[in-house]
Amino acid sequence: QKEVEQNSGPLSVPEGAIASLNCTYSDRGSQSFFWYRQYSGKSPELIMFIYSNGDKEDGRFTAQLNKASQYVSLLIRDSQPSDSATYLCAVNRSGGGADGLTFGKGTHLIIQP
């Protein structure tokens, strides 16, 4: 059974601070890791993806992957009120192809002005 675990929160962070979101996964065959943002009542929106161990930065976002620990994280620097949303961690066994994503339940992030 593939599982993706996230702390559901809410995680409350002051505006301008760094928000740190974490995720663990059970399937050691997982190769691709994604962070999606979901506003209430909306669809998942891709924020970051990472395939290799280490860090990947894109603007204010940094994804971190540690396959040995089966751990993925997302850092959001200079947090803005518009970053308030639920962040979904998702994994699959391939970077491409027709492999379905396994999602966590999401972490509800609140950025306090």
Place this chain on the structure above:
Amino acid sequence: EPEVTQTPSHQVTQMGQEVILRCVPISNHLYFYWYRQILGQKVEFLVSFYNNEISEKSEIFDDQFSVERPDGSNFTLKIRSTKLEDSAMYFCASSDWDQPQHFGDGTRLSIL
């Protein structure tokens, strides 16, 4: 920026009726997916589709469900005899080879 489009945005159906949810994937994408999200729960994979056939399906995707690509642009999910527990948001997604999946805005399905 190209996007996945889904219709209708909200579908209300009587229990036991058939429903078809429609999706237009991003035009150059090869892989298509359906997911559902029951209110307050996580997003769940239903099925993936490539080269006019199902590639992978989850335990949720039982004989009540079917998918089809009736023409070069549309991708549909049919639920044959809807149950109350089918009420959920249904998301279509598409991807190119070795690229992340992009999601449509979803169809809210309400079964009465």
